[in-house]
Amino acid sequence: MMQNLAELMDITDALLWQGFAVFVRVSALVSLLPAFGEQSVPARVKLGIALAFTFIIAPAVSAPVQPMQFETVFWIIFTEITAGLILGIGIRLFILALQTAGSIAAQSTSLAQILGGAMAEPVPAMGHILVMGGLALAVMTGLHVRVSEMVILSYQMLPMGQFPSGADVSEWGVDQIRRAFSLAFTLAAPFVVLSVLYNVALGVINKAMPQLMVAFVGAPVITAGGLMLLCLSAPLLLSTWLEALNNFIANPLEPVP
Structure with a gap:
């Protein structure tokens, strides 16, 4: 009986350790995710969304190879938050592209000062319309499903517990900014x-x-x-x-x- 309880405790610890590692990456991503991570969304709702994504993603991800120790917990938190922020910033730049496109269009057509404070971030009315339309369209076409697939595949490109190369991240970031403004x-x-x-x-x-x-x-x-x-x-x-x-x-x- 005691042996079975010990095995059950080991399995529970492994599942909790795996779920915690996934939750750290997912929570950092959700904080920047379009529609789900907007400033108007309450923090409790964001926490619930992060937990929901964790329950979906964790079964498809391998457990951390590092043992659950005090130093390892801090290292997992640091690396997984970095990975989540990288993915979240990449997606968030597409919202910046819509806002920039709306600002350019509004300035070109003398509509830059109408309803400028309708959003948490001050943008012209055209930018507000494009952003709201883009968010609604993305959610209607399965943004949550695609994001779940992206996070699962991200562990192949950004392995759990490994810090990405600074040179690669900086080059990738410049490319994403260039793509965002080109799209705008x-x-x-x-x-x-x-x-x-x-x-x-x-x-x-x-x-x-x-x-x-x-x-x-x-x-x-x-x-x-x-x-x-x-x-x-x-x-x-x-x-x-x-x-x-x-x-x-x-x-x-x-x-x-």
């Missing part, structure tokens, strides 16, 4: 083109009729044109953004071409 400029390109055409047409009209106050005539035109363009292009922009996000989640540490 790509998404905002229609609005920039509209702004250029508007300003060229305004200059031609002003040259032809200097007495006409073209600014008062053209301001409503660029505002209405920007809103109409947003209505027409938002589905394509968000689908392009979602495809880029899914490609990153499928292989988060792949070098950017």
